[in-house]
Amino acid sequence: MPVNVVDTDRSASRLRAPLTAVNRRLSTIAAGRAWWGFAAFLALMAAWAIAPDFFAPYDAERLDPRNRLLGPFSDSTLGSHWAGTDSLGIDLFSQMVQGARLTFYIAIVATLLGTGIGVTLGMLAGYFGGFWDRLIMRLGEAQTAMPMFLVAILLLSLLGPSVTILIIVLPTLVWPIFARVVRAETLQIKQATYIEAAVATGCSTPAVLGRHVLPNVVPRILVLFVVEIGHVMLAEAGLSFLGVGVQPPDITWGLLIADGRPLLTVAWWLTILPGVLLSITVLSLNILSRRFEQYAGAAA
Amino acid sequence: MVLEVDDLVVRFESADGRPITAVDHVSLRIGRRETLGLVGETGCGKSTLARAALKLIPFDEGQVKLLGRDLGDLGGEELRSVRRHCPMIFQDPRGSLDPRMTVGRIIDEPLKVHRLGDAAQRAAQVREMMDLVGLPEELHGRRPVQLSGGQQQRVGIARALITRPSLVICDEPVSALDVSIRAQILNLLADLRDTLDVSFLFIAHDLAVVRHLSDRVAVMYLGRIVEEGPVERIFSEPRHPYTQGLVAAILRADNQARERLQLVDRLAAGDLPSLLNPPAGCRYNSRCPYAVDDPCRLIPPDTELVGDAGGDAAGHRVACHLHGQITPPSSEVTLSESWEKG
Amino acid sequence: MSTPLLEVRDLCVSFATRDGVVRAVDGLSFSVDAGEALGIVGESGSGKTVSSLSILRLFGLFDDVTLSGEILFEGRDLLRISEAELSRIRGGKIGMVFQDPLTSLNPVMPVGEQVAESIRFHTGATRPQARKRAIELLDRVGIPDAAKRCDELPHSFSGGMRQRVMVAIAIACEPKLLIADEPSTALDVTVQAQILLLLDELRRELGIALIMITHDFGVVAATVDRVLVMYAAQPMEYCTIEHLFDRANHPYTEGLLRLVPRLDHRMGGRLRPIEGQPPALTEEISGCPFAPRCGLAEERCHNDRPPLVRLGPHHESACWLATERAARLTTPGRPWETPS
Numbered sequence: 001m002p003v004n005v006v007d008t009d010r011s012a013s014r015l016r017a018p019l020t021a022v023n024r025r026l027s028t029i030a031a032g033r034a035w036w037g038f039a040a041f042l043a044l045m046a047a048w049a050i051a052p053d054f055f056a057p058y059d060a061e062r063l064d065p066r067n068r069l070l071g072p073f074s075d076s077t078l079g080s081h082w083a084g085t086d087s088l089g090i091d092l093f094s095q096m097v098q099g100a101r102l103t104f105y106i107a108i109v110a111t112l113l114g115t116g117i118g119v120t121l122g123m124l125a126g127y128f129g130g131f132w133d134r135l136i137m138r139l140g141e142a143q144t145a146m147p148m149f150l151v152a153i154l155l156l157s158l159l160g161p162s163v164t165i166l167i168i169v170l171p172t173l174v175w176p177i178f179a180r181v182v183r184a185e186t187l188q189i190k191q192a193t194y195i196e197a198a199v200a201t202g203c204s205t206p207a208v209l210g211r212h213v214l215p216n217v218v219p220r221i222l223v224l225f226v227v228e229i230g231h232v233m234l235a236e237a238g239l240s241f242l243g244v245g246v247q248p249p250d251i252t253w254g255l256l257i258a259d260g261r262p263l264l265t266v267a268w269w270l271t272i273l274p275g276v277l278l279s280i281t282v283l284s285l286n287i288l289s290r291r292f293e294q295y296a297g298a299a300a
Numbered sequence: 301m302v303l304e305v306d307d308l309v310v311r312f313e314s315a316d317g318r319p320i321t322a323v324d325h326v327s328l329r330i331g332r333r334e335t336l337g338l339v340g341e342t343g344c345g346k347s348t349l350a351r352a353a354l355k356l357i358p359f360d361e362g363q364v365k366l367l368g369r370d371l372g373d374l375g376g377e378e379l380r381s382v383r384r385h386c387p388m389i390f391q392d393p394r395g396s397l398d399p400r401m402t403v404g405r406i407i408d409e410p411l412k413v414h415r416l417g418d419a420a421q422r423a424a425q426v427r428e429m430m431d432l433v434g435l436p437e438e439l440h441g442r443r444p445v446q447l448s449g450g451q452q453q454r455v456g457i458a459r460a461l462i463t464r465p466s467l468v469i470c471d472e473p474v475s476a477l478d479v480s481i482r483a484q485i486l487n488l489l490a491d492l493r494d495t496l497d498v499s500f501l502f503i504a505h506d507l508a509v510v511r512h513l514s515d516r517v518a519v520m521y522l523g524r525i526v527e528e529g530p531v532e533r534i535f536s537e538p539r540h541p542y543t544q545g546l547v548a549a550i551l552r553a554d555n556q557a558r559e560r561l562q563l564v565d566r567l568a569a570g571d572l573p574s575l576l577n578p579p580a581g582c583r584y585n586s587r588c589p590y591a592v593d594d595p596c597r598l599i600p601p602d603t604e605l606v607g608d609a610g611g612d613a614a615g616h617r618v619a620c621h622l623h624g625q626i627t628p629p630s631s632e633v634t635l636s637e638s639w640e641k642g
Numbered sequence: 643m644s645t646p647l648l649e650v651r652d653l654c655v656s657f658a659t660r661d662g663v664v665r666a667v668d669g670l671s672f673s674v675d676a677g678e679a680l681g682i683v684g685e686s687g688s689g690k691t692v693s694s695l696s697i698l699r700l701f702g703l704f705d706d707v708t709l710s711g712e713i714l715f716e717g718r719d720l721l722r723i724s725e726a727e728l729s730r731i732r733g734g735k736i737g738m739v740f741q742d743p744l745t746s747l748n749p750v751m752p753v754g755e756q757v758a759e760s761i762r763f764h765t766g767a768t769r770p771q772a773r774k775r776a777i778e779l780l781d782r783v784g785i786p787d788a789a790k791r792c793d794e795l796p797h798s799f800s801g802g803m804r805q806r807v808m809v810a811i812a813i814a815c816e817p818k819l820l821i822a823d824e825p826s827t828a829l830d831v832t833v834q835a836q837i838l839l840l841l842d843e844l845r846r847e848l849g850i851a852l853i854m855i856t857h858d859f860g861v862v863a864a865t866v867d868r869v870l871v872m873y874a875a876q877p878m879e880y881c882t883i884e885h886l887f888d889r890a891n892h893p894y895t896e897g898l899l900r901l902v903p904r905l906d907h908r909m910g911g912r913l914r915p916i917e918g919q920p921p922a923l924t925e926e927i928s929g930c931p932f933a934p935r936c937g938l939a940e941e942r943c944h945n946d947r948p949p950l951v952r953l954g955p956h957h958e959s960a961c962w963l964a965t966e967r968a969a970r971l972t973t974p975g976r977p978w979e980t981p982s
Contacts, residue, residue, distance in 0.1 A: 193395040200356055201410045201459070202383030211409075215400040341830035342801070448919050478685040479857060483901045483915030490912060506831045512913060549831040551860020553902040554887055558842065558864045564835035570786075571800045571833065587832075 030290035038284035048100035056094035064089035114171035118178025126186025140176030156244040226289035230282035308362035324523040337510030340520035387460035391472040393452035397444035450481035529616030646673035658706035666692040681862030684872035737812030741824040743804035754792025802833035874931035891959035
């Protein structure tokens with residue numbers, strides 16, 4: 001699992017705490033022109049997810065026992081398989097294209113749910129303080145302290161693995177992060193005179209939260225949202241890898257990695273290629289979020 | 301009366317749990333189209349008083365009536381709807397504007413909150429108000445950061461006045477502005493006071509600023525009002541030693557500036573005492589050059605009418621045991637002499 | 643005439659920022675004799691603070707700063723000496739007092755120690771010596787009960803008392819020059835009077851030269867001998883304090899003076915503000931920077947930068963109309979006091 005460095009400091013974009021070398025490197029990439037490349041890559045992945053049939057050269061469900069475990073850049077009777085084939089003779093590239101949809105779907109929907117819960121609770125905790133603050137933050141801490149991954153495995157094995165359950169379980173991994181960041185932001189914003197001005201104008205509390213607090217935390221949420229998609233994507237891959245996530249015949253990149261693992265010594269591409277794809281996607285999301293952050297920092 | 305505050309008390313708890321009385325039995329009246337200047341130094345409770353008078357923060361004792369309605373009984377929805385009659389203008393012009401909103405939306409917000417008029421009517425009103433406060437129309441779509449300090453404060457003023465309120469609370473509206481911009485804003489407020497049917501509570505930390513706008517001035521010290529009266533009387537015949545100090549502290553550009561500083565130093569010696577541990581008796585006794593043990597350090601002074609009491613509202617009141625005995629020494633007479641000239 | 647204590651010649655300071663090059667000080671010259679007090683007056687962004695920071699090269703926050711000109715202090719050019727040499731002068735021969743005493747003091751060090759630290763660094767005094775001297779100084783600047791309170795942390799002091807501590811640090815090493823940057827602006831009016839009086843007393847008593855940086859003519863009126871008025875990074879007018887009241891020459895100075903409260907102003911009367919906004923410092927200004935807001939501006943004012951016109955031994959004005967206006971104002975009087 002990657003370690004997500006979540007800065008709760010508001011001035012983080014200007015006065016950064018000492019960054020690790022990797023972190024600094026990523027920020028440099030984001031600040032330069034190369035971020036375009038990563039954005040383009042994500043756009044391509046999105047296109048795969050939206051129209052897989054257009055990009056996949058072959059049917060991803062069609063078995064072809066004669067062409068099992070073909071290496072990358074080999075040809076079969078059907079044509080060329082630049083990413084090779086799996087143990088059932090299915091074209092790996094086509095599976096990767098087909099897998100993009102569910103991978104993104106699960107990650108985005110689960111992150112959205114987590115964001116919704118986290119932002120709402122974080123804003124309430126920050127704005128009202130006192131009892132609600134303590135309750136919500138303790139809840140988040142408890143969740144962070146518990147090995148949620150194990151809890152997820154337990155839940156999924158009890159309830160039976162399914163995409164729906166996965167989408168319900170995964171948000172529990174991310175909401176505390178959103179709640180913490182949004183709470184810290186809200187505490188800051190609450191002090192601003194424009195909040196007092198809104199109250200003095202006669203705004204109701206929901207109006208103050210919705211019209212003045214929320215829009216001012218949106219930039220932070222957006223940045224975090226993009227990073228967390230990658231985070232959730234990795235978690236889903238992990239769960240699928242352990243056999244409690246997505247089940248065949250559905251395909252996700254995580255599942256492809258899991259399926260390829262027993263054959264790692266004979267057919268490395270089955271694990272490595274989806275793995276590389278997943279890694280680049282997560283990296284791109286990370287860089288894009290940094291770009292957002294830098295942009296938001298410059299605008300402020 | 302637009303605002304009637306009677307015996308208002310606001311208490312806080314300090315960080316270590318000790319009680320602080322920030323506003324201590326204060327009474328105020330603001331009539332229709334009247335401007336009251338409320339002057340005092342940091343921590344004297346003037347901002348707390350203003351906020352408690354609007355019930356933006358709760359008060360512990362006393363009564364507040366806005367346009368004849370007792371705010372003590374109001375809550376929730378009713379209290380919110382009253383707010384359209386008593387908006388505020390803040391010290392920090394930039395901080396008081398939501399950075400994510402455009403100028404047009406900021407000015408429109410009170411209308412929207414109180415559901416006054418449809419979209420077209422509101423847009424017309426916003427344009428009219430922008431014109432009234434001297435904001436060029438092209439600023440309508442800009443964000444606060446793109447505006448200068450003076451323009452930001454004009455937006456704050458427009459937002460306050462768009463609901464045609466009866467009372468506007470101005471919390472040090474020009475303190476954060478540069479001298480040349482400050483005068484522009486003061487003139488604008490004076491114009492609005494003259495053309496609109498509105499009262500102002502004008503809070504400031506020095507007397508110089510309130511002079512141009514106020515009909516009456518109240519001077520606050522450590523949670524109490526020590527002197528209140530018509531503006532010309534406060535400047536020409538300040539009775540309380542603290543008020544005399546504040547009058548002398550108005551920095552003027554002439555060759556008696558140093559003498560006046562010495563006068564301030566004598567009339568308001570030392571530091572403001574802590575609200576956690578206010579002096580017994582008259583709260584000003586620790587800084588007052590005239591203070592005597594009995595009664596100043598024993599009994600809190602009552603507020604008494606002084607001079608030619610021409611009716612209740614015009615009354616000049618002072619809370620000082622010795623107000624009849626204090627006559628400013630000769631060097632201090634310059635204060636009133638130069639005043640008389642004008 | 644002996645050489646002045648501090649002489650600034652044609653100082654220019656600019657910063658490279660994201661929005662372009664900011665000219666913070668543009669062609670500033672002035673001098674201060676020993677024991678003399680000079681006021682630098684201007685609004686925010688006028689360059690008054692930057693000029694004082696340049697004297698000690700205190701540009702922690704700005705890396706891309708370009709300085710030119712000369713700053714001669716006791717005959718040495720402070721812009722061209724080493725950082726080590728300069729650090730002996732800072733706090734030693736030149737003391738500084740800033741606007742915000744809270745951020746200028748170390749919050750976790752007792753105030754007495756902060757005064758003593760400066761003494762030890764600059765004079766090599768021993769710890770007990772420095773402490774004794776620190777207590778004397780705190781007492782001198784009016785901290786009651788100095789011997790006891792010197793062991794307290796800054797947060798237990800009021801704003802005025804903290805500023806007194808800052809003054810104690812600034813005068814700890816018997817400086818020749820004290821630079822006070824809005825020393826009383828953050829304070830309450832009665833406390834402001836106390837601090838200004840203190841600075842004035844110390845200057846007279848110890849013979850320190852004073853540069854008082856402020857936006858307020860009232861402050862300079864009470865504390866200085868000569869005044870330099872700045873606007874948009876440029877010097878506008880330079881004169882003695884008597885000249886300022888009697889024959890202010892520059893239209894900008896006149897405009898500001900109109901805004902200084904005077905008791906003979908009609909109550910409730912309208913102020914006569916200077917209309918418009920000061921220019922952005924990133925803008926290229928070809929003429930007089932004040933021309934767009936000046937009621938008297940002619941064509942040449944917009945096109946050519948006016949020179950500093952010498953009107954007397956201690957009076958200069960950067961205005962194309964300076965001589966003309968001076969001639970009109972030779973009769974004593976206060977033209978800016980005509981009722982509105």
